[in-house]
Amino acid sequence: MTAELIDGKAFSVRVRGLVGAHVARLAAQGIVPGLAVVLVGEDPASEVYVRNKGIQTREAGMNSWEYKLPADTSQEALMAQVAALNADPAVHGILVQLPLPKHLDSEAVINAIDPSKDVDGFHILNVGLLGTGQKAMVPCTPLGCLMMLRDRLGDLSGLNAVVVGRSNIVGKPMAQLLLGESCTVTVAHSRTRDLAEVCRRADILVAAVGRPRMIPGDWIKPGATVIDVGINRISEDGRTRLVGDVDFDSAVQVAGAITPVPGGVGPMTIACLLANTLTACCRAHGLPEPEGLTV
Template identity: 70%
Template sequence: MTRIIDGKQQANRLREVIGQETLGLQERHGIRPGLAVVMVGNDPASQVYVRNKARQAGEAGIASFEHRLEANVSQQALLALIATLNADPAVHGILVQLPLPASLSEAAVIQAIAPDKDVDGFHPINIGNLATGARAMVPCTPLGCLMLLRQQLGELAGKRALVLGRSNIVGKPMANLLLRDSCTVTVAHSRTHGLAEECRRADILVAAVGRPGLVTGDWIKPGATIIDVGINRIEEQGRSRLAGDVDFTSASQVAGAITPVPGGVGPMTIACLLLNTLQATCHQHRLPFAEDIPQRALPTHRKPTRSVTS
């Protein structure tokens, strides 16, 4: 019987542990972690996402600072705001909501964020550190995916993993994380020849290609664990709904475990953003970071072999 991986439940547990650590940080050292979120324009989906981030940050004891800018803001003004946040001791993490308007350079904005405040994990220094096995801020969605995999499977070493998607935000860092857990990793994408055959070889399949329903049940190895990162809004019979990159109905007849959309990876992304903010706070104040937070957030019957932040 296929297990449904409940990302919402796991994210709730992770936020509880983060809240306990945040409270202890305030009581022992008088330090409250601070997260600054910058949103440019008025994209409705981004507005909902930013509100959820602010609410969950507050519930975990993290101060939230929102900066909303008009869509026609200049590159210079946006970079000046980031410089101010870099210098603000009350701000330990900075997140600029992507995508940005076409008039702005995302690369320049990401590079302007101080690497130790880059809680999205997108700065080239953090990307390079992750790729070389050094300590890094890990992008939130891949980090959440790894936690869900460890929750389900425990030890990942030796498993054959396929990452479907090669983006800098999910695909590439996800592959690096799986390599660090000693998986045998293949990165595939929409132009891979024999894509279905590649998928069928995988014990772990992480789908992050942005094509709704691309992966069907006949692409999946029986018993494989499926992490569906895709969040695609589709129209059916005059109604709008969210769909993943995996056809859930057919895949769930074959997979050993699978994340739903919504309710799978999405909640873990925000929880991992809060985890990164706590980690950034500790490092900036030269305080020890509780590396066992991910383990403590897991069910008692399942413990990973080491920290995801190691």
């Protein structure tokens, strides 16, 4: 058996189409959603990612601003930049690209963002709202994963979901979303005993550990739905390539469906960033929220 491919790239085109259509309706009322991205320092991978976000934001009809600050930016200067964006009514979404240089306190920066503009969903208020089942800004990567899972499986209730990885940006919010869907959720990580056996129980396996090809096919329950969040740049046969946290070639023989890397979760993350910016704009103006783009 060969797993069905979950085409995140095609799905993201659909999501961005829905966002664009809603943005066009807002334009008729003179409202344009706007996203500000703050990048501190020069990381080639981050710059590519920020550029792609800018392009896709404008393609959806929204405003996009990029603030590139030098690597030695002070905490005070970064906090002042965030405060200025908080105060700007044209800015509906603020994203501070992570990780920040080591001398900066990223928790303080994130918690200084106006929670209603926190399109990453990383502010403690949004984390708490999500954890208590209240309306929140939901982190983009887990939101994209949930959209793909619902699209493929419909009702998720009662399914065994295993999330491998316990980061604040993916593992923990993913577990909260799956709990909200009434899955039986296990959060596993590098210290988990007999990780293989834990993974084999999963009807839904979400891999978000950041270790290239860590999960082989024989850890996967036949027919399971596998979401591979990992984007690992490795060099192999003298060239660099992207691979996931799942060993795709063996997993595809066992799983029922699987996301590829690239072309899986990554494009959905950006699409959900646009969706969150639109949602934040609608909330700011007291307008109805887009359907199918929030949880």
